[in-house]
Amino acid sequence: xxxxxxxxAQTSRPSQVGRPRRSQQAxxxxxxxxxxxxxxxxxxxxxxxxxxxxxxxxYRHFATRPELVVAVYRHxxxxxxxxxxxxxxESATPEAALRSWITMFVEFLVTKHGLADALRGDGADxxxxxxxxxxxxxxxxxxxxxxxxAGTDAQPPVDAYNVLKGVGNxxxxxxxxxxxxxxxxVQLLISGVLN
Amino acid sequence: xxxxxxxxAQTSRPSQVGRPRRSQQAxxxxxxxxxxxxxxxxxxxxxxxxxxxxxxxxYRHFATRPELVVAVYRHxxxxxxxxxxxxxxESATPEAALRSWITMFVEFLVTKHGLADALRGDGADxxxxxxxxxxxxxxxxxxxxxxxxAGTDAQPPVDAYNVLKGVGNxxxxxxxxxxxxxxxxVQLLISGVLN
Amino acid sequence: xxxxxxxxAQTSRPSQVGRPRRSQQAxxxxxxxxxxxxxxxxxxxxxxxxxxxxxxxxYRHFATRPELVVAVYRHxxxxxxxxxxxxxxESATPEAALRSWITMFVEFLVTKHGLADALRGDGADxxxxxxxxxxxxxxxxxxxxxxxxAGTDAQPPVDAYNVLKGVGNxxxxxxxxxxxxxxxxVQLLISGVLN
Amino acid sequence: xxxxxxxxAQTSRPSQVGRPRRSQQAxxxxxxxxxxxxxxxxxxxxxxxxxxxxxxxxYRHFATRPELVVAVYRHxxxxxxxxxxxxxxESATPEAALRSWITMFVEFLVTKHGLADALRGDGADxxxxxxxxxxxxxxxxxxxxxxxxAGTDAQPPVDAYNVLKGVGNxxxxxxxxxxxxxxxxVQLLISGVLN
DNA sequence: AATGAATGAGCCTTCATTCAT
DNA sequence: TATGAATGAAGGCTCATTCAT
Numbered sequence: 117x118x119x120x121x122x123x124x125a126q127t128s129r130p131s132q133v134g135r136p137r138r139s140q141q142a143x144x145x146x147x148x149x150x151x152x153x154x155x156x157x158x159x160x161x162x163x164x165x166x167x168x169x170x171x172x173x174x175y176r177h178f179a180t181r182p183e184l185v186v187a188v189y190r191h192x193x194x195x196x197x198x199x200x201x202x203x204x205x206e207s208a209t210p211e212a213a214l215r216s217w218i219t220m221f222v223e224f225l226v227t228k229h230g231l232a233d234a235l236r237g238d239g240a241d242x243x244x245x246x247x248x249x250x251x252x253x254x255x256x257x258x259x260x261x262x263x264x265x266a267g268t269d270a271q272p273p274v275d276a277y278n279v280l281k282g283v284g285n286x287x288x289x290x291x292x293x294x295x296x297x298x299x300x301x302v303q304l305l306i307s308g309v310l311n
Numbered sequence: 312x313x314x315x316x317x318x319x320a321q322t323s324r325p326s327q328v329g330r331p332r333r334s335q336q337a338x339x340x341x342x343x344x345x346x347x348x349x350x351x352x353x354x355x356x357x358x359x360x361x362x363x364x365x366x367x368x369x370y371r372h373f374a375t376r377p378e379l380v381v382a383v384y385r386h387x388x389x390x391x392x393x394x395x396x397x398x399x400x401e402s403a404t405p406e407a408a409l410r411s412w413i414t415m416f417v418e419f420l421v422t423k424h425g426l427a428d429a430l431r432g433d434g435a436d437x438x439x440x441x442x443x444x445x446x447x448x449x450x451x452x453x454x455x456x457x458x459x460x461a462g463t464d465a466q467p468p469v470d471a472y473n474v475l476k477g478v479g480n481x482x483x484x485x486x487x488x489x490x491x492x493x494x495x496x497v498q499l500l501i502s503g504v505l506n
Numbered sequence: 507x508x509x510x511x512x513x514x515a516q517t518s519r520p521s522q523v524g525r526p527r528r529s530q531q532a533x534x535x536x537x538x539x540x541x542x543x544x545x546x547x548x549x550x551x552x553x554x555x556x557x558x559x560x561x562x563x564x565y566r567h568f569a570t571r572p573e574l575v576v577a578v579y580r581h582x583x584x585x586x587x588x589x590x591x592x593x594x595x596e597s598a599t600p601e602a603a604l605r606s607w608i609t610m611f612v613e614f615l616v617t618k619h620g621l622a623d624a625l626r627g628d629g630a631d632x633x634x635x636x637x638x639x640x641x642x643x644x645x646x647x648x649x650x651x652x653x654x655x656a657g658t659d660a661q662p663p664v665d666a667y668n669v670l671k672g673v674g675n676x677x678x679x680x681x682x683x684x685x686x687x688x689x690x691x692v693q694l695l696i697s698g699v700l701n
Numbered sequence: 702x703x704x705x706x707x708x709x710a711q712t713s714r715p716s717q718v719g720r721p722r723r724s725q726q727a728x729x730x731x732x733x734x735x736x737x738x739x740x741x742x743x744x745x746x747x748x749x750x751x752x753x754x755x756x757x758x759x760y761r762h763f764a765t766r767p768e769l770v771v772a773v774y775r776h777x778x779x780x781x782x783x784x785x786x787x788x789x790x791e792s793a794t795p796e797a798a799l800r801s802w803i804t805m806f807v808e809f810l811v812t813k814h815g816l817a818d819a820l821r822g823d824g825a826d827x828x829x830x831x832x833x834x835x836x837x838x839x840x841x842x843x844x845x846x847x848x849x850x851a852g853t854d855a856q857p858p859v860d861a862y863n864v865l866k867g868v869g870n871x872x873x874x875x876x877x878x879x880x881x882x883x884x885x886x887v888q889l890l891i892s893g894v895l896n
Numbered sequence: 897a898a899t900g901a902a903t904g905a906g907c908c909t910t911c912a913t914t915c916a917t
Numbered sequence: 918t919a920t921g922a923a924t925g926a927a928g929g930c931t932c933a934t935t936c937a938t
Contacts, residue, residue: 139919159911170920175913274495281488282496285480293476300469301477301500308499334901354928365903370930372901529898549932560899565934664885671878672886675870683866690859691867694893695886724922744907755924760909762922903935914924 140177143167147188152228156185182244189231189245192224193252200256210263215306217260218283221253222302225287232287254280264310272309279309335372338362342383343423347486350428351380351440377439384426384440387419388447395451405458410501412455413478416448417497420482427482449475459505467504474504530567533557537578542618546575572634579621579635582614583642590646600653605696607650608673611643612692615677622677644670654700662699669699725762728752732773733813737876740818741770741830767829774816774830777809778837785841795848800891802845803868806838807887810872817872839865849895857894864894 146167150158160181164171178184200217207213225232235249258276265272274282283302290298341362345353355376359366373379395412402408420427430444453471460467469477478497485493536557540548550571554561568574590607597603615622648666655662664672673692680688731752735743745766749756763769785802792798810817820834843861850857859867868887875883 160913161911164921170922171913172915172920173918176919181912273499274492277490278492278496281484281491282481282500285483286477288480288483289476295472296476297469297473301473304468304503305477305496305500306503307506308501308503311502355930356928364901366930367904367932368902376929550934551932554900560901561934562899562936563897566897571933663889664882667880668882668886671874671881672871672890675873676867678870678873679866685862686866687859687863691863691890694858695867695890696893697896698889698891698893701892745909746907754922756909757911757925758923766908899936899938901935901937903933905931905933907931908929910927912924912926914922915920916922917920 139169139173143169143174143177143184144188147184148228151185151188151231156231156233185245186248189228190248192228193249196221196224197252197256200260204260204263210260210266211310214260214264214310215303217256218302218306219299221280221283222287222299225284226290226298232284232290235281235284249284250277250280261309268311270311274309279306334364334368338364338369338372338379339383342379346380346383346426347423351426380440381443384423385443387423387426388444391416391419392447392451395455399455399458405455405461406505409455409459409505410498412451413497413501414494416478417482417494420479421485421493427479427485430476430479444479445472445475456504463506465506469504474501529559529563533559533564533567533574534578534581537574538618541575541578541621546621546623575635576638579618580638582618583639586611586614587642587646590650594650594653600650600656601700604650604654604700605693607646608692608696609689611670611673612677612689615674616680616688622674622680639674640667640670651699658701660701664699669696724754724758728754728759728762728769729773732769736770736773736816737813770830771833774813775833777813777816778834781806781809782837782841785845789845789848795845795851796895799845799849799895800888802841803887803891804884806868807872807884810869811875811883817869817875820866820869834869835862835865846894853896855896859894864891 143163147163150163150166154162160171160174163184164174167174174184178187196217199220203213203216203220204210207216225235235246254276257280261272261276261279282305286301286305287298290296338358342358345358345361349357355366355369358379359369362368369379373382391412394415398408398411398415399405402411420430430441449471452475456467456471456474477500481496481500482493485491533553537553540553540556544552550561550564553574554564557564564574568577586607589610593603593606593610594600597606644666647670651662651666651669672695676691676695677688680686728748732748735748735751739747745756745759748769749759752758759769763772781802784805788798788801788805789795792801810820820831839861842865846857846861846864867890871886871890872883875881
């Protein structure tokens with residue numbers, strides 16, 4: 117699940133259009149790296165320094181902080197969203213697809229430290245990100261969940277929104293606490309959800 | 312699980328001793344309220360304002376921020392810790408005891424919004440609180456967990472520490488999101504843990 | 507040169523009059539000790555704590571900070587002032603008397619760390635102290651200086667005021683710098699003054 | 702001994718480079734003025750106000766307070782250090798060179814009031830400055846002192862470090878006290894040192 | 897008279913954001 | 918378009934000083 121190169125891959129002409137794009141991409145890469153290291157609340161200066169640009173350049177490309185945060189993770193969210201249907205096709209069983217997808221999601225959240233935090237959606241910054249995550253991933257999760265529960269009569273104990281947020285929450289702080297097994301807890305939660 | 316009245320209950324004479332105690336309590340109440348509203352990282356000034364005192368008063372009573380944070384939640388943590396053994400005695404089954412205890416814990420965390428956040432323990436401030444929570448509650452949780460799993464041959468999938476932190480994480484943000492069912496998710500997680 | 511007991515020695519009746527005096531004395535002792543340790547700018551709280559009284563008590567006895575500072579050192583200044591004429595009588599030569607007196611003064615300043623600083627007289631606090639020092643000691647110094655220079659025709663290169671302040675300045679920081687030889691420098695200055 | 706123009710003299714083009722330099726210099730000038738007025742411990746805000754800039758600007762240029770303090774006096778210290786060898790060449794006698802150098806040093810300290818204070822080196826801030834002064838000027842003073850004492854058999858009564866600090870101390874407060882003759886006292890001290 | 901809790905001004909420092917170049 | 922200097926609002930913490938008890 118590569119985060120940042122899909123745009124540049126599509127940029128065939130390296131001229132006037134290419135350069136802005138590329139520098140925007142450099143910003144996103146830098147921001148991703150800094151977010152991973154220092155959390156989503158990292159000083160703008162730190163991001164600018166990492167990207168080798170002035171702070172003004174950040175503000176030129178992303179008028180507000182949330183815009184930047186969303187932009188940073190858009191690629192990953194897209195990749196995750198697109199993986200859902202594919203896994204449903206490729207996997208042996210729907211449950212396996214769901215579990216694979218969740219595993220992918222968890223890895224994504226845990227790897228990009230601070231992302232799970234951002235997902236929470238209480239900080240002013242993260243609301244936009246939260247909305248984006250939910251809007252894009254809940255339907256995917258829902259589809260996988262429904263497939264995994266096909267043939268079950270009982271009402272599902274929670275909806276996809278709750279599963280997604282629960283999984284997200286379980287990933288908080290995982291990168292900083294070696295004793296904490298986010299992945300195991302998440303799979304146990306899924307087991308609970310599927311009965 | 313009331314947080315703040317045990318002290319005042321003991322203050323029969325309102326004289327020299329009464330006033331300091333009462334104001335310390337007022338500080339804790341104010342801090343709890345502010346923590347619930349603005350998170351554990353709320354400005355000291357905001358707490359002081361809420362309590363109607365100067366910032367100096369806060370620092371007089373709680374030399375460091377972590378001290379204040381721990382003090383705010385000490386009553387609740389104690390109540391929770393003490394409830395564990397009692398529930399084991401009173402409940403029909405050990406699993407019921409565990410589930411009741413967890414329910415109590417969740418209610419505690421969700422009600423005092425911001426507490427679950429504090430529990431995360433990544434901010435420098437909350438480390439002390441985190442340590443206190445873990446030190447006090449993990450043993451209790453462990454006992455309940457062991458009782459609930461008595462007779463099971465298989466290895467437990469996760470230890471009490473992970474259960475506690477997982478539950479804590481699942482409670483994050485619950486108070487602010489009506490769609491989010493922390494309690495349900497927690498019970499599903501427990502189901503997963505107990506198989 | 508004991509600093510603080512001359513008052514109490516004169517207090518024959520330990521009754522209503524004695525107790526206030528004694529507690530005032532305890533304050534002075536505590537302040538002297540704290541000034542010596544932490545400088546004349548030491549927090550009032552520290553002094554109160556050392557004296558085992560509340561801060562209010564300090565303010566009751568010494569309405570302003572300078573008052574306290576002056577009071578603390580009054581005994582020593584008096585002792586020093588009174589030693590001048592005596593040394594002139596006891597010493598073999600007037601120069602010996604001057605050098606002995608200066609030595610005593612230096613020891614006094616260096617021992618009571620922060621005193622030399624206070625003597626400088628630029629801080630708002632120390633102005634009163636400065637005035638007191640100068641008013642009380644310059645005449646004494648002048649007498650010793652004149653005696654030491656008796657028989658010399660030339661004009662004195664500096665007056666007693668300058669000698670006193672110069673000596674005071676040379677003592678600044680002496681207690682904190684083992685490499686710094688205030689006493690030696692002072693004697694060299696005196697040599698220069700006497701030719 | 703001008704303190705601040707050597708840099709600007711090199712700035713021929715007033716463009717991109719000019720502005721930053723000029724404002725850094727403005728900061729140093731403002732700081733020097735404030736240090737002279739209110740001592741080296743003056744609030745950063747006061748310096749910022751004097752310079753007509755925000756506090757952030759100060760911190761941008763000088764990450765720590767000691768850095769600022771050292772920067773303020775660096776030019777002067779350098780000028781003084783470089784004058785030593787030159788005076789030794791130009792002066793009629795080594796003693797004259799020493800006395801000229803000391804005079805220059807005194808003038809420097811007295812003019813920039815607050816500098817002698819800073820030299821004391823007890824405040825955490827001024828330690829860096831103290832170290833810088835001592836490291837840069839003691840060797841120079843030592844050379845002049847040795848030259849002035851060439852041919853003398855006796856041990857020197859004090860080393861260059863003590864001479865420098867003694868002279869520095871004698872300059873404390875000089876600018877504020879018209880009666881106080883720092884220069885005279887200093888020359889008398891030198892006389893004492895040279896016998 | 898003594899106490900010490902409370903106050904709040906004031907300091908340092910950090911950082912998001914603006915804007916002249 | 919890019920830059921990064923400058924800004925100034927916060928926030929944490931420390932004390933001198935007041936005042937109710």
